[in-house]
Amino acid sequence: MAQKHTRPEILRLSEADIRRRTTGKTWVRGLQYFQEGHVLRAVWRGATLTAEVQGSEYMPYVVHVSFTPEGNLQTATCTCPYEGLGDCKHIVAVLLYLLHHAQDVPQRASLEELLESMSREELIELIHQLAAAHPEVIELIETFRHVPRVENSVRSGLSPEVDVAALVRSLRTELYQLAQAYLYYDPDAFEEELPFTELFDPLLEQVQAQLAEGKPREALAALETLTMAWQEACRDVQVEWLIQTGLLEDEPWLQKLGMLWAEALLSLELSAEERAHWIRRLA
Structure with a gap:
């Protein structure tokens, strides 16, 4: 059975920590995004927080932030094309949201928990649906099959x-x-x-x-x-x-x-x- 990683009880995160992770200009833009309510649909899945951030594109960007069991920030990634130094403004906005609204973020089942609760038939149907929506999944399955x-x-x-x-x-x-x-x-x-x-x-x-x-x-x-x-x-x-x-x-x-x-x-x-x-x- 997969090891369960749950949301830390205490988050060791401060505004100073968030500022140190990025540049001054990006900090200002991320703070503005947070204050204007651009952070959407934040949820915990295990020890990883996932949130959508409405940016300049029609589709929101997706931010993943994970923490160690001790509550230390471990990784932070975003689907935006940012190539500058440090965290992008979307990650900054999500970290600020978490800092100020941690109690409002719901806990959902992790990927491991979701998969473990599914039957073999459900998993096969899920893979078929994923492959239909994302054909590149078939290549991944083929590679995995021949390991x-x-x-x-x-x-x-x-x-x-x-x-x-x-x-x-x-x-x-x-x-x-x-x-x-x-x-x-x-x-x-x-x-x-x-x-x-x-x-x-x-x-x-x-x-x-x-x-x-x-x-x-x-x-x-x-x-x-x-x-x-x-x-x-x-x-x-x-x-x-x-x-x-x-x-x-x-x-x-x-x-x-x-x-x-x-x-x-x-x-x-x-x-x-x-x-x-x-x-x-x-x-």
Whole structure:
């Protein structure tokens, strides 16, 4: 059964916290959006708040804000095309709404709870409806269907004590702190060694051991898990701020990750179907 993540009892969020997450101009626009009532249909689903914000387009933008169990802001994303530094005005407006109207936000079932309550027939019908409305879902299903199957105990490819969700949370935290330092021009934050090698080295050592033991498929599963964890953390933290600095290009663990991917794939005699799968997956 999926782990349940509920709305935090206490939110550790202040107006100063929200202002620090964005630029001065965007803060003013977000405050104006909040005061003019642009935030619509805010709901909690588990530990994630979802809200619509009426912007300049006909369709509202959708903002997702998630929190740790301790009530600390973890991620904030928006469907708008904003490419500036920090949070967009829609996220600012939603955070201000949450700060001032937390008691008015209803709690709804999370995705995990909704899916677990459905029968097999209902899930199949749901997938058919999604595929009819969004044909790209069919490609996602095909890709998922061809992921090589391994035993549940090693499905992630990593040892059972590795908490992948905790790894993603740690990565998000480190990336966000670096992004904030870049946003506020704090050069001291970049003089020390970046923390990612320390986080990933023990995990990459597991992959190296798997390859040494002649277990390339387990190594591939582990590499896929680690790569997806990194992608998820980067996507949620708007890592383009850090890409502009060039800091991530020379990360030792990223170079090692690429070498291990090559070694694992070259250690296998892949069928045509498997080659096609990994080409799609790596792309």
